[in-house]
Amino acid sequence: MKILILVFLVGICRVTTVTHSLKYFYVASSQVPNFPEVVVVGMVDDVQIIHYDSNTRTAVPKQDWMKKVIDDDPEYFKRSSNIFMGQEQTFKDNIERLKQRFNKCGGVHIYQVMYGCEWDDEMNEVKGYRQYGYDGEDFISLDLNTETWIAPKQQAFITKQKWDNNKARTAYLKDYHTRICPKWLKKYVNYGRRSLMRKDLPSVSLLQKTPSSPVTCHATGFYPDRADLFWRKDGEELYEDVDKGEILPNHDGTFQMSVDLKISSIAAEDWKKYDCVFQMSGVKDDIITKLDKSVIRTNQGKPSDMTIPIISATALILIALGGFIFHRRQAKCPPCSLDITSTNFEQINSD
Template sequence: MVDDVQIVHYDSNTRTAVPKQDWMKKVIDDDPEYFKRSTNIFMGQEQTFKDNIEVLKQRFNQTGGVHIYQVMYGCEWDDEKNEVNGYRQYGYDGEDFISLDLKTETWIAPKQQAFITKQKWDNNKARTAYLKDYHTRICPKWLKKYVNYGRRSLMRKDLPSVSLLQKTPSSPVTCHATGFYPDRVDLFWRKDGEELHEDVDKGEILPNHDGTFQMSVDLNISSIAPEDWKKYDCVFQMSDVKDDIITKLDKSVIRTNWVPPSGFPAGAVIGVVVGLLLLLLCIAGLFMWRKKTNGFSRANISESADSNSDSSQSQLSGKTGGGE
């Protein structure tokens, strides 16, 4: 991922690293062995992940069930301050397991079950020195290369379309922004020019299928008098973009699927009548069939279902050898 955009993909079904952005093809032009080399690294990591799942199940005295082992590592580069920060952390079943402190060059183990791994990795000074070099020198070098390749795409500014949505007249009004890029944005309601923190519910920034993002923030209007609606507006702000997108709280622009009730519709009455007639016909036909065949016979049915349901990794166990 670069700036929350996926650039390379690998999974255990394809067993091949593939580019996910058009501009990544430039990498192949300059380095034809890039994806072959990446595939070999990922295949090795895949086996390491499987081995580590078994190690962690033993550490936590687990014999079955579905479990998740995660590794997240990378670097952040601030091109304005020219600062670089690296990180490497491991998780198990959604919780922190162990992480690297690059400043002290030691491992932090918040779980008792990670202490064996901490001791092993703290004693492996050569590996820790390599990881520090990777996160502070090698990783930023590649990050800068990726940014250079995808500059036109990664450095673009896509402004969103902003809409006001509402389920019913008494529901909260949702300010929804979609199609923006990058995700360094803010979306909020304000009253008389002041940002609101009460009676609002801000959602997370979510990805769209096309690589852009979307975000919503709800405003509870139950205590807002109709004459005060004009005091409220929704504001979309994007980093490094001077002008905000401001949308006034106005009933005339709110989009909704709600249809006011207007008595029991004639169409529904006709539908019920037709349904009853069909039901009577079915009952009559069923009665005649039962009479002709002298009762039901149990069906003989057999059912079946198919159930398909970087190369610095090392063994989590205290044992020596390959893997993580």
């Protein structure tokens, strides 16, 4: 699983079971202008619940219901701030070591850690994951089944050997991901149940730039993101001549997505055979929009009518989900074999 394409904007479609997730993203950056060197984001069911960065040095709740944690644990956010603050130098050091490891010192560099767990509340099954990435690619990840580390890059093999030999650390991480993390996830879901369990249906529009352009089926305002949007013909889902986009966040916490249909080879009399279908997990009825010229919004002669409200995620989430992919010439460093020695950082929710 690529950390930088993720990761986390994956919809769980056409299933009845409800899977909840708790994810943490630690992102350290080098030479990114006007951006904190270290950012931490915590998310429950892909909803941001906590934020920390090295500029403010304060962990803050991002949902009103997250303030309920203070009732049970008054020191929660203070303790979280101290934990995150204590890891700043470790992350900065790791970037410097990785620059040396990859023999590229100049330019922008991004170091990421993604970890968390998922919980199926019907089957009561849990699974955890822990991955490290550097400059847009996987660096090393933990296989909880074998309790060993997977190193897809040659530069990570030294780290793999060291971490494989640290049995105590691996045992702790397995306990965290399979016991401690799910316990906190269940607690957060309970705090935010009313908000997390809500279901908002979208408005669906058909959009087209020119008469020969693909027709875009655009759904916006839905929540949660466990949804699917697709074109079908005569009741069968289409896979050719379609281009499906990712699920993207709106500024109000809801989501949006689009799927294009190429119409150049569709005869006018066959349009009635096509429709766009929106499906959401846990919602019985689909939203079906027929391919009909009379309802297509176009900018042909009316540019203001063709406004697709593509709201980009914040710079923080883009980095956390891999938005930063840089292609620039970088200066080389003198070769060396420094190791990443301090990545056993304390978990925010360990107890």
